[in-house]
Amino acid sequence: MNEPVGRFTTAKTINRGFGVAPALSKGIGVTFVLAVVGSLARVVIPVTIQQTIDKGLQPDDIRIGFIVQMAAVAAVCVVVASLALRQAVYRLGVGAENGLYTMRVKLFEHIHRLSLADHNEERRGALVSRVTSDIETLTMFFSWGALVWLLDGSLMFVVACVMISYDWILALVAFAVSAPLYFVLRNLQRRLVAAYDVAREKNAELLGTVSELVSGTETLRAYQAQTPMLRKSKQAVRKRADAQIRAGVIGAFLFPSGEVFAVFTIVAIICVGVFRGVDSGLTAGSMVGFVFLTYRFLEPIAEFTEVVDQTQTAVAGLRRVLGVLDTPVGPPQAPNPVALPSRDLNIELKDVSFSYSSRLDTQDDDLPVLRRINLEIPARQHVALVGESGSGKTTLARLIARLADPTIGSVFLGGVNLKRVANDELRRRLVVVPQEPFLFAESIAHNLLFAAPNAEREDLEKVIMNLELTDWVQSLPEGLETQVGQRGASLSAGERQLVALARAALTNPDVLILDEATSAVDAIAEVRLAKALQALSVGRTTISIAHRLSTATRADRVIVLERGLVTEDGTHDDLIARGGEYAKIYAQWLSATSVQN
Amino acid sequence: MASIVDESVTSDSANLEARSRFREAAGLVAKIVKFHPRLFVTAVAGAALFAVCTVASSIGLRWMIDKVILVRFNENRSDAGALVIGSVIIIGIGLLRAFGVVIRRSYAGKTEWRTAATLTDRVLDHVVAQPVKWHRSRMTGDVVARCGIDSDASVAILAPLPYSSSVLVMMLVSAAWMLYVDIPLGIVAVCVFPILLSLNIGYQRRIDRYYNQAQKELGTLSEAVHESFDGVMVVKSFGAEQRETDRLAVITGRLRDARIDAVAIRSMFEAMLDAIPTLINIALIVLGALRVRSGQMTVGELSSFIYLFTLLMFPLRIIGYLFSEIPYSVAGWRRIDEVLSETIIADPMRKITTSPRGVGIQVENLSYSHNPDTTLIDGLSLKIDKGKTVALVGATGCGKTTLLHLMAGLIEPCGGSISVGDGGVALVFQEAFLFADTLGYNITLGSEISAEHIEEAIDVAQCREFVGALEGGLDTTMGERGVSLSGGQRQRVALARAIAHNRALLLLDDTTSALDPTTEAKVLNNLRLLAGRQTVLIVASRPSTIALADEVLFMADYRIADRGTHKELLSRSARYQALIRAFEDDRQNR
């Protein structure tokens, strides 16, 4: 039904789907046999009619007894067949649900473990639809399309067999007359599939523009720029409708083609049958039975038209799902994890390079974000990471936190290669606080507890107190129970950072990485927080990234990054004395923050 | 079967509910058909042709059996004329019937998708017309669903309508026909309609509960997944991958269970739908044989009777499916209707008047609150002369962003007035939002802006260095297939956007927070060169930024606590001094 190549990949896709979710194909053989038995019900009527006319309703000899007997047998066949069908539908449905459950759960875990490079804002919608709508297309398929494929294939086969057993010449006539249908179908179906592909694409475009229109609404309004975007969305709406309609029209021609051929075939059969006459061994009953069988033979085509789109959609959905599962997880889990030392975690980077774009293939046309970094940060040291915007600070922090693995080189924590540390342990011991923190649309308390699900109320209050945030919390309408809104939108930008900081402090990690974690809070609060954190951080290794160099002056050591290279490394005073890049930045900072100027 | 039917005839309240649901569905059909009535009527006409031809096709078959086949095989005569007539009838009716199908299907599709487009357009108009307040009170995903999936769902009711009406016609015509051909046989055959219909209704009602349950769980899942993926950074940072997976798996498990319950019922029903008509068909054959024996029927009549009955079975079987979309459609429509019938909140922009000449922005007696029972900003007034640069300084959470959003006409004040000089406002948000489009689009947002202006903006915002490094320059796509920028780079693109728009009033909400001191100094210097061209209000925390300003507004507790030059404020406001000197004091105390 497709190009050979297409069929191959489709079959391969389906096969891989079975591999991911074995429940989908478990016992499929039995289900198939049940379905074949179930489809037998559909040839019962033609056969009964034929038998009745031929053996029961001869003009001179009407044998009701025989007819009743035969009807009883037919009825038993129907009941048995429908019980088999029931079982087939049930098995298929339950298998599908269990399989899709497994697939979803695998996706959840896999997506959560994908690297951050695969997780940028703009891909999020796509990832969500992998586990929702794409799997839904499979659900739909298994509740109808799969059944049709399963039943109709066997039905056509069974009917063809019965036809041949009646009269092979008539059967050949029937096949010959309906043969061109195959080419018509192939042609139309190819167009139909292509048309549906276009429709799906347009649909995705529509969803994309609409979700941009909605999520960017504040920005668009601030510039009164809704109109161009709205125009673009409406264009997408129209294009989608056109594509769907086109596919619909092709389907409209495909749908009745089976019946049109049935009509010609029937006429041909009758003509040939009448021409050959009684002497050929044909009977009136088998002629009538043949007419019924011809309909049965070509009937599945209509149903098949109905499911062809569904099937394509499902295969496309499955392909996308597999595409996600094939994306290697960010940093892969350690197979035989090595335990970290119980205290004092030092950090060591050996010859680390990193590039976002190429995973391993080294296309050297763009410079790596980090280049050959060698660093050793002793335990308990407080390091400030400074450098121009875009120099790679966030990226370096991500590597240390193993939110990504270096393209070349290794990172060691407490002397253990990060690749060999169990994820759970790493996360317990090391925490990153990002610049634009994410908050769940729940209460502040809920957001704090996300970091430490077992923490008590007192623990929360203690952290709040230690960070000197009690006054702020008390000023909120409902204290810790205040709802923060979607992504924390009901808090100010600085307040969101406060919550994120408290959340990190609650876990009391051995390594704390602050990536511009207080960039939006006011100066007084920042200085106060910095002091509080320092007081709390006895025995902790801290890496602070901040453009506010008050942090750097407080740190034990300053590291300067420039275009992915470590260019300076030393204490604040050393670097100032050296008069290099840091001294320049610091002078900038001094003049920026000095009140008399 | 008995149990299904029994359960369907439950209490009155269920009946009532069913009736009101029916009324709602009927109302939806009546409304939705009106969008493109001509297309719909054409589809129905095609359906009617199809229905009539279906019934009529049994005539051709009967003719062939009685006049050709039986004559040939039982009497061994051939009648070429009858054969030709029969062939013409069968082929003619078959082609007409196919034609009806083509018309019905293509026009039903046209009706459906044109209506979906019309609905989506309307929803989009409403959504775009609703101001920020409306959007903030809703989840983004939910609004997107209402623009897309929901309109598709509500038109899903349209697709099967023409077909269903043809099934109805077919049922009536064929019932009459079958009764006409043979009354006792006709009665038995017609019995199948009520049986299948009640089976269908009972089934729908029974399975509805599970489908609704599943749909609800799916909604929950979708929301939970959205948030969980959105917060992936937090999830990863705290190693909560497994925890989140487990949480989502629980919801997924509930979804699966509801669906498996549904499958159990559905498979029963499916089998019964297959068996019952076939069993009746067998009974018809036996009964028909008796009628033939008593000479009240010919074999041709019996065969065509059975043939017609077989033809009817397919639509009767699937009519239940057709209507199974109804609850889904009704739910979709309800959600769309909610958006469409909601009054559009007046655009806060309309209240912003044009200020007198020489005034950049004037705010008088402004009051505002996020929720009705409190007042945050109360009686705030300020005036900034045209061309001046003013810094807005204040502690975290004191209301700076809120004030800027009020000035930009994003949110509506509870009282007071705002007027802005001719030439519009550009606001740079505290957290930059970039569209998954080209870099150029992110700067122009689709407005006509000359290349010169864009280039200037790129220079002013210090984007040159990284824009130059991008292979496609301004045509580089951001996002999924494109590149991602660092925090400071994003912020600078947002700034370039504001500068390129060249509005009379520029509102900058802490737009250099993610920049290093060196880059910040360059940006500020460039802004200083622009000074005088625009009125600028800049939320600032560092003296360097403040130094840029002609004047400082000091905000505390949602009020303008003080106003003056930087020097004046330093000398007279202890709170201002503490805030500004915090870094310096910190340095000295070390």
Ligand SMILES: Nc1ncnc2c1ncn2[C@@H]1O[C@H](COP(=O)(O)OP(=O)(O)OP(=O)(O)O)[C@@H](O)[C@H]1O
């Ligand atoms: N997810 C990503 N995919 C591809 N490129 C990225 C991604 N994130 C950052 N980059 C690029 O890598 C470079 C370094 O980015 P990084 O975020 O590490 O900078 P940074 O030093 O933290 O800057 P800032 O101070 O602005 O936050 C930048 O040029 C940026 O464009």
Ligand SMILES: Nc1ncnc2c1ncn2[C@@H]1O[C@H](COP(=O)(O)OP(=O)(O)OP(=O)(O)O)[C@@H](O)[C@H]1O
């Ligand atoms: N949608 C909202 N619903 C309820 N309260 C809100 C909402 N948005 C902001 N707030 C509250 O209003 C106050 C002022 O917020 P705003 O964002 O204006 O502060 P800000 O001065 O910009 O602070 P920052 O310096 O942290 O950006 C904060 O206390 C915040 O919690």
Ligand SMILES: [Mg+2]
């Ligand atoms: Mg960064």
Ligand SMILES: [Mg+2]
């Ligand atoms: Mg703010």
